[in-house]
Amino acid sequence: MPVQAIVFDLDGVLIDSEPVWEEVRRGYVADRGGRWLPDTQDRLMGMSTEEWASYIATDLVDGVTAEEVAYQVIDQMSQRYEDGPPLLPGAEEAVRRMAEYRPLGLASSSPRALIDLVLGKLGVDGLFRATLSTEEVDRGKPAPDGYLVVAAQLEVAGRDCVAVEDSSNGLRSAHAAEMTVVAIPRPAHPPASDALALASHVAKNLDELTPELVEVIHR
Structure with missing residues (x-):
């Protein structure tokens, strides 16, 4: 066929976009006193929104929900893309x-x-x-x-x-x-x-x- x-x-x-995703998510984690692990970026690549937001909320940052993570990270990504995606x-x-x-x-x-x-x-x-x-x-x-x-x-x-x-x-x-x-x-x-x-x-x-x-x- x-x-x-x-x-x-x-x-x-x-x-x-992967460098942009990494920068935004690293910044999100750092701003909230979280921990970015050596294999974090490789693990995040290919994950769905629900999966990476849950991973960040569970393993990297304390005191946030997956829904909060997704909303705030996606909002930052949208702002970065407004002037034209890379x-x-x-x-x-x-x-x-x-x-x-x-x-x-x-x-x-x-x-x-x-x-x-x-x-x-x-x-x-x-x-x-x-x-x-x-x-x-x-x-x-x-x-x-x-x-x-x-x-x-x-x-x-x-x-x-x-x-x-x-x-x-x-x-x-x-x-x-x-x-x-x-x-x-x-x-x-x-x-x-x-x-x-x-x-x-x-x-x-x-x-x-x-x-x-x-x-x-x-x-």
Whole structure:
């Protein structure tokens, strides 16, 4: 079966947001006298809003609820994005190029408010037929839930999709949904070797993402 859809991740694939997330959440924890652990950033990547807010409230900061954490952190992120999200080179061109080829979906760990804000700011919101935040499913990445729901919304099977990911949990999630995976690792937060091994192709940047490439690698 030919490729039926392309499903993008957002953070680390289209926008260089992981440093912003880390700065905002580190600042939140520090301002409240909390503790930032050596593995905290790696654990947070790919978590849904409910998961990372609960983790911060339970393990890092005393005297706050997960709901308070989520509201305050997302509010700060929205303010940071208002002047324009940190777009990665080639992101808009890649989205437009792939949208001319196949229907597009997006499965992101960002909250719905930030997904809509970013896609609107980039002017590509109308190019995605299905978008999903993992806060809208039972389990965040590395579980396959988000990718499976997006595939269902696009009315295709997971195995007929190509996913574009950067993080360990994202790669595991897309692979668990039986999607062919293109990895575009971020040097600041490289995925684990076992997760990267799940990708059918490892690209240096978004310029490599073409219809010709996904036709070749799709199993």
